[in-house]
Amino acid sequence: MTSTTTFSIEAHGLTKRYGAKTAVDNLSFGVAPGKVTGFLGPNGAGKSTTMRLLLGLERPDAGTALINRKPYASLTAPLSQVGALLEAKAFHKGRSARNHLLCLAQSQALPLSRVDEVIDMVGLRDAAKQRAGGYSLGMAQRLGIAAALLGDPRVIILDEPVNGLDPEGILWIRTLMKRLAAEGRTVLVSSHLMNEMAVTADHLLVIGRGRLLADCTTAQFIERYTDPAVYAATPAVARPALLEEAFMRLTAGAVEYATR
Missing domain, CATH: 3.40.50.300 (P-loop containing nucleotide triphosphate hydrolases)
Known part of the structure; x- marks a missing residue:
């Protein structure tokens, strides 16, 4: 730093x-x-x-x-x-998505109008009154992101x-x-x-x-940790695809759970 x-x-x-x-x-x-x-x-x-x-x-x-x-x-x-999403299904499963967000808004004295704004932002308007416990993982992720953005x-x-x-x-x-x-x-x-x-x-x-x-x-990381010959032979437009190789090369000695 x-x-x-x-x-x-x-x-x-x-x-x-x-x-x-x-x-x-x-x-x-x-x-x-x-x-x-x-x-x-x-x-x-x-x-x-x-x-x-x-x-x-x-x-x-x-x-x-x-x-x-x-x-x-x-x-x-x-x-x-600060808004955070650490666990997608960190909500009361018996509440609707809208009620979950209303509780959060009231706990922080946030304007209740913000609840509908973030519901629309994450694309959950049609499912906002359904019990969140029935949500798929993808819908739960959207609800978690709505909660993270609730306080702007x-x-x-x-x-x-x-x-x-x-x-x-x-x-x-x-x-x-x-x-x-x-x-x-x-x-x-x-x-x-x-x-x-x-x-x-x-x-x-x-x-x-x-x-x-x-x-x-990200560009520096790819250049530093990709095989130099591979990097030089890769057109600039395709170099982002080398991130996985760069990551694997750098972290090879730091893998805790590895298969044999």
């Missing part, structure tokens, strides 16, 4: 242990507004734990996690500052937001994230879909075994 860059999300020496296992290991990074930042790593790398630390859902054993230069617990009206926050954190979405839904969330970033918001998104990150993320944070492995633009 550089002193000249303003970050909306910051991690400073974050460490989190569960017994003998260190899930996050002295992790430091910053996420700037105005771009989509992809948060990548193999299974078990510590991505979800890091996001939970940023949002105050876990307490670090060492280090600090800041949103707009404050710990999440110190934020005033947090839903108006400047910081958005999304954990695997395209899970369960059909091709139209994937294109929609990609376009949405790019639009939010273009509005000057801070967008941090984790994903296992390298092809999707290649066309969505402007910047990448890559971790392995809880440690930072890379912090650079």
Whole structure:
């Protein structure tokens, strides 16, 4: 991190242990507004734990996690500052989508008109009065994104937001994230879909075994970690497709759950 860059999300020496296992290991990074930042790593790398630390859902054993230069617990009206999707089906299954969002809005003194705005934004108007417990995974993802955007926050954190979405839904969330970033918001998104990150993320944070492995633009990452001969032989327009190879080369020694 550089002193000249303003970050909306910051991690400073974050460490989190569960017994003998260190899930996050002295992790430091910053996420700037105005771009989509992809948060990548193999299974078990510590991505979800890091996001939970940023949002105050876990307490670090060492280090600090800041949103707009404050710990999440110190934020005033947090839903108006940061919106997050960590678990698609984190709602009362007996409530309708609209009632779920109404409860959230009332808890933060948000205008109730915002509920219908985000329902329309995520394409759930026709299903808004149905019990959310009957939603497919893709519909649940849309409801989770609606909840994340309810307070019109400047910081958005999304954990695997395209899970369960059909091709139209994937294109929609990609376009949405790019639009939010273009509005000057801070967008941090984790994903296992390298092809999707290649066309969505402007910047990448890559971790392995809880440690930072890379912090650079997507184009820089592909150039640095792709086989030089392959990179040179690939037309510039096709180089985003090399992200998966670059990711595999960098994280080969940090895979915790590997087949033999």
